[in-house]
Amino acid sequence: MENLPINIPDKLGKFSERWTPKIIARMNDYHFKLVKIRGEFVWHDHPDTDEVFLVLGGQMVVHFRDRDVTIRENEMFVVPRGVEHKTSAREECRAMIVELAGTVNTGTAGGDMTAPADEWI
Amino acid sequence: MENLPINIPDKLGKFSERWTPKIIARMNDYHFKLVKIRGEFVWHDHPDTDEVFLVLGGQMVVHFRDRDVTIRENEMFVVPRGVEHKTSAREECRAMIVELAGTVNTGTAGGDMTAPADEWI
Numbered sequence: 001m002e003n004l005p006i007n008i009p010d011k012l013g014k015f016s017e018r019w020t021p022k023i024i025a026r027m028n029d030y031h032f033k034l035v036k037i038r039g040e041f042v043w044h045d046h047p048d049t050d051e052v053f054l055v056l057g058g059q060m061v062v063h064f065r066d067r068d069v070t071i072r073e074n075e076m077f078v079v080p081r082g083v084e085h086k087t088s089a090r091e092e093c094r095a096m097i098v099e100l101a102g103t104v105n106t107g108t109a110g111g112d113m114t115a116p117a118d119e120w121i
Numbered sequence: 122m123e124n125l126p127i128n129i130p131d132k133l134g135k136f137s138e139r140w141t142p143k144i145i146a147r148m149n150d151y152h153f154k155l156v157k158i159r160g161e162f163v164w165h166d167h168p169d170t171d172e173v174f175l176v177l178g179g180q181m182v183v184h185f186r187d188r189d190v191t192i193r194e195n196e197m198f199v200v201p202r203g204v205e206h207k208t209s210a211r212e213e214c215r216a217m218i219v220e221l222a223g224t225v226n227t228g229t230a231g232g233d234m235t236a237p238a239d240e241w242i
Binding site: 004005006007008009024025026027028030032049050051052069070071072074075076077078081098099100 | 125126127128129130145146147148149151153170171172173190191192193195196197198199202219220221
């Protein structure tokens with residue numbers, strides 16, 4: 001059992017690199033991750049899992065092929081499995097991601113922005 | 122697909138009753154719920170799922186048979202499946218719960234504080 005509560009601001013203070021999700025908790029076979037983003041990600045999808053974004057600071061956009069969704073602080077959004085999307089943020093945005101353990105940030109797209117899917121902080 | 126982001130403060134403003142989790146989102150077979158608590162819950166466990174508490178306002182205590190864990194605002198904690206626990210809060214605490222869809226708040230204990238497990242807000 002985890003011995004202590006997980007302090008989210010403390011965890012956010014422990015890294016500065018962007019687009020590299022850091023795992024802070026596991027629930028069954030799911031991971032809770034923190035991420036900092038700025039700029040634009042790549043188009044991708046996750047065929048095996050929905051993906052939750054919960055914005056902790058700033059705001060981000062989830063782009064779909066037919067529309068954009070802006071997610072502001074204290075808002076969450078569920079990207080359905082298998083739906084192509086990319087994220088972007090003009091200023092740095094801090095968010096929590098919840099998804100199946102092992103989910104890779106770039107999904108099936110790969111490429112330079114692919115980050116390890118097993119990095120705890 | 123959900124059409125709009127889910128605004129957590131707005132959702133918290135839509136109910137005042139305590140100990141009755143309200144579902145705000147579904148991710149695969151998991152529910153994200155909001156709850157307001159004050160006072161003391163009943164001892165119970167959830168044999169089929171870990172349970173995440175994320176404190177949005179105030180603070181709460183998760184009591185185990187051998188220790189107490191205080192969870193403050195912006196902290197989260199994972200209660201492992203099958204481990205007996207109860208929650209309490211001296212002042213009203215607002216929290217997000219993440220757990221398998223269908224999970225009943227009182228687990229296998231039942232009793233007067235049992236709330237519907239399928240109530241959306």
